[in-house]
Amino acid sequence: MTSFEALLATRTRHMEASAIREILKVATSPGVVSLAGGLPAEESFPLELMEQLTGSVLAKYGAKALQYDASEGFGPLREALVGHLAARGVYTEAAGIVVFSGSQGVLDALGKILISPGDIIAVEAPTYLGALQAFNPYEPEYVQIDSDDDGLIPEALERVLTTQRVKLVYVVPTFQNPTGRTMPLGRRQAVAAILERHGTLLVEDDPYSDLRYTGERLPPIKTFAPGNVAYVSTLSKTFAPGLRIGFCVAPEVIQQWMVIARQGVDLHTSTLGQALAAEYITGGYLERQIPRIVELYRPRQQAMLEALARHLPEDFRWTHPEGGMFVWVEGPRGLDAERLYGKTVARGVAFVPGKFFYVRQADGISTLRMNFTAADPETIDRAVGVIGGVIAEELGAGER
């Protein structure tokens, strides 16, 4: 029998199974409480609406909802997204919106048309792992932009753009996965000015901004530098992730090429899924569902923050995000979060060691990503308690 390993394309050297895939497999084992995943809660989905939405879609579109459709996206969904984006300050016509199969589909298309092997992509430290998975097959190099509790530091971005030839910048400015950090208004404007001055393209990935528990909505960077930003978002966290609905508003040349790229990838996103999404938005259901999702998650985040305060030692710190799905924990220097993970998993509790979200993993040895959306408050408290217990034992044993 022929072994085909020798056939693998050279780009596969840059590709690997998701670094956290094994962690997520373990995390979903029976008996394990997972604070590791990035799953929205099933209770957040408008399950009870689905039959009605389906009936409306079939009545409205009939067989068209089952037929091949345009690579740019299903017309009524593009139309419906105009208002959804306008409410965020991103103004565009329907023709300026392209629908993809999740944010992932957007990121793959952007990578395919923009990244030549060896091109440098500037990312936050840490960044969203899924974006690296989208970009890696196109063989970029990465440079980290220094970041702090308010996200990427504009002066650090300026330094990177001045000293290196950067093809594009990738940022998650609001309730970032994995840290929950949000870039404040002043930094957004500063970043926009830097982009315009350098003629640099930013990929602004914004999946969580509707999951806001406190504070005020912030305008996307796109609003300050519209010609320099490919703005990316999704309905995965406010409708249903299984439908794979993402979308992008990008400068025209980039949009045209993204459409060409995606034709070869999947022709178009599910027509039925897009029609359901259009109905969900135009029927007013999305805007009614968001506050329900917020009310579901707010106590869970609260429970996590309280549990961290109760169970972790003084020399641990963590983010206090105004929204999103994650809390980011930084242990003291010397903590090996992956070792800690091995021990907490043995006690039935999983999280994600944060180093996997860094392009320079060594920078994140002592960090942890904790998800609060997928468990109820009592479970969250117990799970954090287990983590705290393991840490205390390690401290008692003199290990860090």
Add this chain to the structure above:
Amino acid sequence: MTSFEALLATRTRHMEASAIREILKVATSPGVVSLAGGLPAEESFPLELMEQLTGSVLAKYGAKALQYDASEGFGPLREALVGHLAARGVYTEAAGIVVFSGSQGVLDALGKILISPGDIIAVEAPTYLGALQAFNPYEPEYVQIDSDDDGLIPEALERVLTTQRVKLVYVVPTFQNPTGRTMPLGRRQAVAAILERHGTLLVEDDPYSDLRYTGERLPPIKTFAPGNVAYVSTLSKTFAPGLRIGFCVAPEVIQQWMVIARQGVDLHTSTLGQALAAEYITGGYLERQIPRIVELYRPRQQAMLEALARHLPEDFRWTHPEGGMFVWVEGPRGLDAERLYGKTVARGVAFVPGKFFYVRQADGISTLRMNFTAADPETIDRAVGVIGGVIAEELGAGER
């Protein structure tokens, strides 16, 4: 405003909008009878089943049908496809089947993990344009394998594999798009032996084999060389193309890498779409629908073959496929099918000039692809009559 054309990745030199996209745009203009598209007929979709299937899916899986799911595919759909594939002679467990977003999703994943820039891919003459669109971004070179009315010629494949370093072979052996040609049994076995002898991988793309109007089902090449074939198929023509459901059975190493690749592309195929497909198969609906589709299309193909015989001059020839969606017409030497297209479109009738399906377009100057699924028999006869009329005028005018 920054112009981003300078940012485009080097691979975009190998990418373009579908060569037939403009033709298809014109073909779908009001007042144009299109024999150009590759659309299944809307009447072939099980529209009346959709509400019931959706109800069953929601009752059976609940919120799980809306949640993120495994990159390999939705378990119950993989299970359901075991029998579907076994009926074709492709025997595998559920774990050997991966679900993608259409055949296109399979082809993109194969290209991504197998094609290094400059690698040679051997294809039929002509071949499926969508496969070229999937592969082009990975920057292959193509070599044509001589083909005749029975598809690719095994001796020609042998010659190519002996004289060139071929990374993979791509073939559509049954009711090929665009020619409708089918490779007979003896050739399938010969090709399988050649693949095994050379240790070559074949991508066998089989979207149409259920659309058989006459003759007997033929075993896939996969059945003769299972370790050398990535077998690809889809529910686009027997359920609904808008749902984007394709699947692949490939050697293990290749399958593992395809899953890694697709993670970065779209995470997974729509959970809801896959659940509907599983229900459609396990409920026995697919096997009941196929004969209905066949009864819908058979008279349309018949009408086309009769109309061609009635309206085209003696020196035109065409295929008589035993199934599928297309008839392939070859005009006499000197016919410029693209010029002809310009004239028939002016009279409201579109087809696809066949040269676009050749990697060496010059080989197909005098060819036409005609689709019969998307129009009723009377319309087909009238449209072919218009084409015949234009040809006659061109003949009368001394032009070819």
